[in-house]
Amino acid sequence: xxxxxxxxxxxxxxxxxxxxxxxxxxxxxxxxxxxxxxxxxxxxxxxxxxxxxxxxxxxxxxxxxxxxxxxxxxxxxxxxxxxxxxxxxxxxxxxxxxxxxxxxxxxxxxxxxxxxxxxxxxxxxxxxxxxxxxxxxxxxxxxxxxxxxxxxxxxxxxxxxxxxxxxxxxxxxxxxxxxxxxxxxxxxxxxxxxxxxxxxxxxxxxxxxxxxxxxxxxxxxxxxxxxxxxxxxxxxxxxxxxxxxxxxxxxxxxxxxxxxxxxxxxxxxxxxxxxxxxxxxxxxxxxxxxxxxxxxxxxxxxxxxxxx
Ligand code: AMP
Numbered sequence: 001x002x003x004x005x006x007x008x009x010x011x012x013x014x015x016x017x018x019x020x021x022x023x024x025x026x027x028x029x030x031x032x033x034x035x036x037x038x039x040x041x042x043x044x045x046x047x048x049x050x051x052x053x054x055x056x057x058x059x060x061x062x063x064x065x066x067x068x069x070x071x072x073x074x075x076x077x078x079x080x081x082x083x084x085x086x087x088x089x090x091x092x093x094x095x096x097x098x099x100x101x102x103x104x105x106x107x108x109x110x111x112x113x114x115x116x117x118x119x120x121x122x123x124x125x126x127x128x129x130x131x132x133x134x135x136x137x138x139x140x141x142x143x144x145x146x147x148x149x150x151x152x153x154x155x156x157x158x159x160x161x162x163x164x165x166x167x168x169x170x171x172x173x174x175x176x177x178x179x180x181x182x183x184x185x186x187x188x189x190x191x192x193x194x195x196x197x198x199x200x201x202x203x204x205x206x207x208x209x210x211x212x213x214x215x216x217x218x219x220x221x222x223x224x225x226x227x228x229x230x231x232x233x234x235x236x237x238x239x240x241x242x243x244x245x246x247x248x249x250x251x252x253x254x255x256x257x258x259x260x261x262x263x264x265x266x267x268x269x270x271x272x273x274x275x276x277x278x279x280x281x282x283x284x285x286x287x288x289x290x291x292x293x294x295x296x297x298x299x300x301x302x303x304x305x306x307x308x
Contacts, residue, residue: 032111034118038166041119045168048116049077054169056160059083060100060214061109064204068173069113071201080167081110082119084126089155100214119167126162135161137184137191143278145180145302148268148293153184160185164194172196177203177211179289179304180278203303205231211303218299226264227296230303233258237272237290241307248272248281251290259294268293268300275306 035041045052053072057065072079083106090096103120110118134154140146141153164172174182182200189196204212209231210224219227233255240251252270259265272281275289284307291304 032107032115032118034107034120036120036122037125038121041117041121041166044117045080045166048080051076051170052078052080052168054163054167054172055079055081055115056163056172056174057081057083057106058085058099058214059103059106060217061106062204062212062214062216064175064177064212066109066113067204068175068201069110069115071199072171072173073114075171075199078116079114080117080119080169081115082121082163082167084119084121084159084163086126086155086159087123088127088158089152091149091151094149095215095218098218100217119163126159134158135188135192137188140180140183140187140278143180143273144269144271144291145293153181156181157184157188161188161192161194164189164196169196171199173199173201175203176200176306177213177303179275179291179306183276183278209235211301213301215299215301219296223264223297223299226262227301229259229262229265229296230292230294230301233270233292234290234303234305238305238307241284241286241288246283248284248288251284255292259292264296266295268295 033044035044053076055065055068055072069079069081083103085096085099085101087096107118135157136154137157146153174185176182182198186198188194189198206212208228210216210228211231216224216227236258237251237255240254245251251272255270256267259267270292271290272284273279273289273291274281275287278289281288286308288307289304290307291302293300293302
Protein backbone atom coordinates (compact mmCIF):
# COMPACT_ATOMS: atom_id res chain seq x y z
CA UNK A 1 0.00 0.00 0.00
CA UNK A 2 1.21 3.53 -0.68
CA UNK A 3 1.40 5.93 2.24
CA UNK A 4 -1.70 7.80 1.12
CA UNK A 5 -3.63 4.57 0.62
CA UNK A 6 -2.56 3.48 4.10
CA UNK A 7 -3.84 6.70 5.62
CA UNK A 8 -7.02 6.57 3.59
CA UNK A 9 -7.70 3.03 4.78
CA UNK A 10 -8.17 4.62 8.22
CA UNK A 11 -10.49 7.35 7.04
CA UNK A 12 -13.67 5.59 8.00
CA UNK A 13 -14.37 5.10 11.63
CA UNK A 14 -16.79 5.47 14.46
CA UNK A 15 -18.15 8.98 14.77
CA UNK A 16 -19.21 9.71 18.32
CA UNK A 17 -22.92 10.37 18.66
CA UNK A 18 -22.84 13.57 20.65
CA UNK A 19 -26.07 15.38 19.85
CA UNK A 20 -27.81 14.52 23.12
CA UNK A 21 -24.65 15.14 25.13
CA UNK A 22 -24.33 18.55 23.53
CA UNK A 23 -27.73 19.28 24.99
CA UNK A 24 -26.64 18.02 28.42
CA UNK A 25 -23.54 20.18 28.49
CA UNK A 26 -25.37 23.27 27.33
CA UNK A 27 -27.48 23.24 30.49
CA UNK A 28 -26.38 24.90 33.69
CA UNK A 29 -25.12 28.33 34.53
CA UNK A 30 -21.78 28.17 32.74
CA UNK A 31 -22.66 26.51 29.47
CA UNK A 32 -19.97 24.65 27.59
CA UNK A 33 -21.10 24.22 24.02
CA UNK A 34 -20.25 21.06 22.11
CA UNK A 35 -20.31 21.38 18.34
CA UNK A 36 -19.72 18.70 15.77
CA UNK A 37 -19.92 20.54 12.46
CA UNK A 38 -17.52 23.01 10.88
CA UNK A 39 -20.35 25.40 10.04
CA UNK A 40 -21.53 25.47 13.67
CA UNK A 41 -17.95 25.92 14.91
CA UNK A 42 -17.46 28.95 12.66
CA UNK A 43 -20.70 30.48 13.97
CA UNK A 44 -19.69 29.90 17.59
CA UNK A 45 -16.25 31.36 16.89
CA UNK A 46 -17.76 34.65 15.73
CA UNK A 47 -19.44 35.08 19.11
CA UNK A 48 -16.30 34.43 21.19
CA UNK A 49 -14.46 37.21 22.98
CA UNK A 50 -10.76 37.29 22.11
CA UNK A 51 -8.09 36.33 22.64
CA UNK A 52 -9.07 32.72 21.96
CA UNK A 53 -6.89 29.91 23.31
CA UNK A 54 -7.04 26.48 21.70
CA UNK A 55 -6.12 22.98 22.88
CA UNK A 56 -6.22 20.15 20.32
CA UNK A 57 -6.71 16.66 21.75
CA UNK A 58 -7.63 13.16 20.67
CA UNK A 59 -9.63 12.65 23.87
CA UNK A 60 -8.71 10.05 26.50
CA UNK A 61 -8.04 13.08 28.63
CA UNK A 62 -5.66 13.17 31.58
CA UNK A 63 -3.87 15.75 33.74
CA UNK A 64 -1.39 16.48 30.90
CA UNK A 65 -4.19 17.70 28.64
CA UNK A 66 -5.76 19.60 31.52
CA UNK A 67 -2.51 21.49 32.17
CA UNK A 68 -2.82 22.90 28.64
CA UNK A 69 -6.47 23.79 29.26
CA UNK A 70 -5.55 25.49 32.54
CA UNK A 71 -2.90 27.62 30.84
CA UNK A 72 -5.26 28.45 27.96
CA UNK A 73 -7.92 29.47 30.50
CA UNK A 74 -5.47 31.68 32.40
CA UNK A 75 -4.16 33.44 29.27
CA UNK A 76 -7.32 34.01 27.21
CA UNK A 77 -10.84 35.41 27.29
CA UNK A 78 -12.19 32.26 25.60
CA UNK A 79 -11.03 28.65 25.34
CA UNK A 80 -11.81 26.13 22.61
CA UNK A 81 -10.76 22.47 22.88
CA UNK A 82 -11.11 19.85 20.18
CA UNK A 83 -11.62 16.12 20.55
CA UNK A 84 -10.86 14.28 17.34
CA UNK A 85 -9.12 10.94 16.96
CA UNK A 86 -7.41 11.78 13.70
CA UNK A 87 -7.28 8.67 11.49
CA UNK A 88 -4.75 10.30 9.16
CA UNK A 89 -1.98 10.22 11.76
CA UNK A 90 -2.28 6.49 12.52
CA UNK A 91 -0.48 3.88 10.44
CA UNK A 92 -2.48 0.86 9.19
CA UNK A 93 -1.15 -1.40 11.95
CA UNK A 94 -1.56 1.20 14.71
CA UNK A 95 -4.25 1.60 17.35
CA UNK A 96 -6.77 3.94 15.64
CA UNK A 97 -9.72 1.57 16.15
CA UNK A 98 -8.88 0.84 19.80
CA UNK A 99 -7.78 4.34 20.80
CA UNK A 100 -9.46 5.24 24.14
CA UNK A 101 -12.75 7.03 23.48
CA UNK A 102 -14.92 8.23 26.36
CA UNK A 103 -16.69 11.38 25.27
CA UNK A 104 -18.92 11.90 28.37
CA UNK A 105 -15.88 11.68 30.66
CA UNK A 106 -13.81 13.98 28.42
CA UNK A 107 -16.61 16.55 28.21
CA UNK A 108 -17.05 16.54 31.99
CA UNK A 109 -13.31 17.18 32.43
CA UNK A 110 -13.26 20.00 29.87
CA UNK A 111 -16.28 21.62 31.46
CA UNK A 112 -14.57 21.40 34.84
CA UNK A 113 -11.52 23.06 33.24
CA UNK A 114 -13.63 26.02 32.12
CA UNK A 115 -13.61 25.34 28.38
CA UNK A 116 -16.16 27.41 26.44
CA UNK A 117 -16.50 25.34 23.28
CA UNK A 118 -15.62 21.76 22.44
CA UNK A 119 -15.25 20.97 18.76
CA UNK A 120 -15.83 17.23 18.29
CA UNK A 121 -16.29 16.55 14.59
CA UNK A 122 -16.83 13.18 12.94
CA UNK A 123 -14.24 11.67 10.60
CA UNK A 124 -16.57 12.34 7.64
CA UNK A 125 -16.84 16.01 8.65
CA UNK A 126 -13.05 16.43 8.64
CA UNK A 127 -12.25 14.12 5.72
CA UNK A 128 -15.16 14.14 3.29
CA UNK A 129 -15.19 11.73 0.36
CA UNK A 130 -12.41 12.60 -2.08
CA UNK A 131 -10.28 14.51 0.45
CA UNK A 132 -6.81 15.00 -1.06
CA UNK A 133 -5.11 18.09 0.43
CA UNK A 134 -2.19 17.32 2.72
CA UNK A 135 0.31 19.46 4.61
CA UNK A 136 3.84 18.09 4.33
CA UNK A 137 6.57 19.59 6.51
CA UNK A 138 9.92 18.34 5.24
CA UNK A 139 13.17 17.72 7.15
CA UNK A 140 12.28 17.55 10.84
CA UNK A 141 9.52 15.05 10.11
CA UNK A 142 11.93 12.52 8.66
CA UNK A 143 13.63 11.52 11.91
CA UNK A 144 12.60 9.89 15.21
CA UNK A 145 8.78 9.54 15.26
CA UNK A 146 8.63 10.31 11.55
CA UNK A 147 11.07 7.50 10.74
CA UNK A 148 9.17 4.99 12.90
CA UNK A 149 5.70 6.14 11.81
CA UNK A 150 5.72 7.02 8.08
CA UNK A 151 3.04 9.55 7.21
CA UNK A 152 2.33 10.34 10.87
CA UNK A 153 3.38 13.98 10.74
CA UNK A 154 1.59 14.60 7.46
CA UNK A 155 -1.59 13.50 9.26
CA UNK A 156 -0.77 15.67 12.28
CA UNK A 157 0.15 18.79 10.27
CA UNK A 158 -2.91 18.42 8.04
CA UNK A 159 -5.40 18.07 10.88
CA UNK A 160 -3.83 20.80 13.01
CA UNK A 161 -3.82 23.14 10.03
CA UNK A 162 -7.49 22.35 9.41
CA UNK A 163 -8.32 22.89 13.09
CA UNK A 164 -6.46 26.21 13.04
CA UNK A 165 -8.41 27.31 9.93
CA UNK A 166 -11.75 26.26 11.41
CA UNK A 167 -11.23 27.60 14.96
CA UNK A 168 -8.93 30.54 14.19
CA UNK A 169 -7.40 30.76 17.66
CA UNK A 170 -4.98 33.45 18.75
CA UNK A 171 -2.88 31.07 20.86
CA UNK A 172 -2.56 27.26 20.62
CA UNK A 173 -1.18 25.07 23.42
CA UNK A 174 0.82 21.87 22.86
CA UNK A 175 2.74 19.53 25.16
CA UNK A 176 6.50 19.03 25.33
CA UNK A 177 5.67 15.32 25.77
CA UNK A 178 5.35 15.24 21.97
CA UNK A 179 8.48 17.32 21.38
CA UNK A 180 8.80 16.58 17.67
CA UNK A 181 5.12 17.34 17.09
CA UNK A 182 5.51 20.73 18.81
CA UNK A 183 8.54 21.42 16.62
CA UNK A 184 6.66 20.47 13.44
CA UNK A 185 3.69 22.67 14.35
CA UNK A 186 5.87 25.66 15.23
CA UNK A 187 7.66 25.26 11.89
CA UNK A 188 4.35 24.95 10.00
CA UNK A 189 2.92 28.07 11.66
CA UNK A 190 6.10 30.05 10.97
CA UNK A 191 6.56 28.96 7.37
CA UNK A 192 2.89 29.05 6.32
CA UNK A 193 2.35 32.41 8.09
CA UNK A 194 -0.56 31.10 10.12
CA UNK A 195 -0.32 33.97 12.58
CA UNK A 196 -1.01 31.86 15.67
CA UNK A 197 1.15 31.90 18.79
CA UNK A 198 2.25 28.40 19.77
CA UNK A 199 2.89 27.75 23.47
CA UNK A 200 4.62 24.52 24.53
CA UNK A 201 3.85 23.30 28.05
CA UNK A 202 5.99 20.98 30.25
CA UNK A 203 5.32 17.24 30.43
CA UNK A 204 3.00 16.20 33.26
CA UNK A 205 4.05 12.96 34.96
CA UNK A 206 2.65 10.33 37.31
CA UNK A 207 4.17 10.14 40.81
CA UNK A 208 6.67 7.49 39.63
CA UNK A 209 7.80 9.63 36.69
CA UNK A 210 5.82 7.96 33.89
CA UNK A 211 4.76 10.65 31.42
CA UNK A 212 0.97 10.86 31.28
CA UNK A 213 -0.44 9.52 28.03
CA UNK A 214 -3.85 8.38 26.81
CA UNK A 215 -2.13 5.13 25.84
CA UNK A 216 -1.12 4.35 29.44
CA UNK A 217 -4.56 2.74 29.90
CA UNK A 218 -3.41 -0.08 27.59
CA UNK A 219 -0.78 -1.17 30.14
CA UNK A 220 -1.62 -4.17 32.32
CA UNK A 221 -0.43 -3.97 35.97
CA UNK A 222 2.88 -5.69 35.20
CA UNK A 223 3.54 -3.41 32.20
CA UNK A 224 2.55 -0.36 34.23
CA UNK A 225 5.27 -1.29 36.73
CA UNK A 226 7.81 -1.58 33.91
CA UNK A 227 6.82 1.66 32.11
CA UNK A 228 8.79 4.15 34.27
CA UNK A 229 11.94 2.64 32.72
CA UNK A 230 11.59 5.36 30.03
CA UNK A 231 11.93 8.23 32.48
CA UNK A 232 14.59 6.35 34.46
CA UNK A 233 16.66 6.19 31.27
CA UNK A 234 16.13 9.92 30.72
CA UNK A 235 17.14 10.66 34.31
CA UNK A 236 20.30 8.60 33.84
CA UNK A 237 21.13 10.59 30.71
CA UNK A 238 20.54 13.88 32.51
CA UNK A 239 22.77 12.76 35.36
CA UNK A 240 25.57 11.75 33.00
CA UNK A 241 25.32 15.11 31.22
CA UNK A 242 25.42 16.92 34.54
CA UNK A 243 28.59 15.02 35.47
CA UNK A 244 30.16 16.33 32.28
CA UNK A 245 29.86 13.32 29.96
CA UNK A 246 30.18 14.67 26.41
CA UNK A 247 30.19 11.43 24.43
CA UNK A 248 26.58 11.16 23.17
CA UNK A 249 26.96 7.56 22.03
CA UNK A 250 28.25 6.54 25.46
CA UNK A 251 25.09 8.05 26.99
CA UNK A 252 22.82 6.36 24.44
CA UNK A 253 24.58 3.06 25.21
CA UNK A 254 24.04 3.47 28.96
CA UNK A 255 20.35 4.30 28.35
CA UNK A 256 19.91 1.24 26.10
CA UNK A 257 21.62 -0.97 28.71
CA UNK A 258 19.31 0.29 31.47
CA UNK A 259 16.19 -0.29 29.35
CA UNK A 260 17.57 -3.66 28.24
CA UNK A 261 17.36 -4.88 31.84
CA UNK A 262 13.57 -4.53 31.71
CA UNK A 263 12.24 -7.73 30.08
CA UNK A 264 8.93 -6.17 28.95
CA UNK A 265 10.67 -3.25 27.21
CA UNK A 266 11.60 -3.16 23.54
CA UNK A 267 13.54 -0.12 22.30
CA UNK A 268 12.42 1.62 19.10
CA UNK A 269 14.93 4.49 19.32
CA UNK A 270 17.11 6.38 21.81
CA UNK A 271 18.20 9.80 20.58
CA UNK A 272 20.37 12.71 21.66
CA UNK A 273 19.74 15.42 19.13
CA UNK A 274 19.91 19.12 18.43
CA UNK A 275 16.42 20.38 19.50
CA UNK A 276 15.67 22.47 16.38
CA UNK A 277 17.01 20.23 13.59
CA UNK A 278 16.81 16.87 15.40
CA UNK A 279 20.25 16.02 14.01
CA UNK A 280 21.92 13.39 16.20
CA UNK A 281 24.86 14.69 18.23
CA UNK A 282 28.30 13.08 18.52
CA UNK A 283 29.43 15.45 21.25
CA UNK A 284 26.74 16.64 23.65
CA UNK A 285 26.14 20.39 23.51
CA UNK A 286 23.39 22.19 25.42
CA UNK A 287 20.59 22.42 24.63
CA UNK A 288 20.13 18.76 23.71
CA UNK A 289 16.84 16.94 23.20
CA UNK A 290 17.13 13.47 24.69
CA UNK A 291 14.19 11.38 23.50
CA UNK A 292 13.15 7.79 23.22
CA UNK A 293 10.41 5.47 22.03
CA UNK A 294 10.02 2.13 23.78
CA UNK A 295 7.42 -0.58 23.48
CA UNK A 296 6.22 -1.92 26.81
CA UNK A 297 4.49 -5.13 25.82
CA UNK A 298 2.40 -4.02 22.83
CA UNK A 299 2.13 -0.37 23.89
CA UNK A 300 4.49 2.11 22.30
CA UNK A 301 5.45 4.95 24.66
CA UNK A 302 7.53 8.08 24.04
CA UNK A 303 9.19 10.55 26.39
CA UNK A 304 11.91 13.19 26.36
CA UNK A 305 13.88 15.78 28.33
CA UNK A 306 15.80 18.83 27.21
CA UNK A 307 19.22 19.23 28.79
CA UNK A 308 19.95 22.95 29.01
P1 AMP B 1 -3.13 13.94 22.32
O1 AMP B 1 -4.52 13.86 22.83
O2 AMP B 1 -2.27 12.77 22.69
O3 AMP B 1 -3.08 14.27 20.83
O4 AMP B 1 -2.46 15.18 23.04
C1 AMP B 1 -3.03 16.45 22.97
C2 AMP B 1 -2.06 17.47 23.51
O5 AMP B 1 -1.74 17.19 24.86
C3 AMP B 1 -0.72 17.46 22.75
O6 AMP B 1 -0.27 18.78 22.57
C4 AMP B 1 0.17 16.69 23.68
O7 AMP B 1 1.55 17.00 23.52
C5 AMP B 1 -0.34 17.14 25.03
N1 AMP B 1 0.04 16.16 26.05
C6 AMP B 1 -0.14 14.81 26.01
N2 AMP B 1 0.38 14.24 27.11
C7 AMP B 1 0.91 15.24 27.87
C8 AMP B 1 1.60 15.28 29.12
N3 AMP B 1 1.85 14.18 29.84
N4 AMP B 1 1.99 16.49 29.58
C9 AMP B 1 1.74 17.63 28.87
N5 AMP B 1 1.09 17.64 27.69
C10 AMP B 1 0.68 16.47 27.19
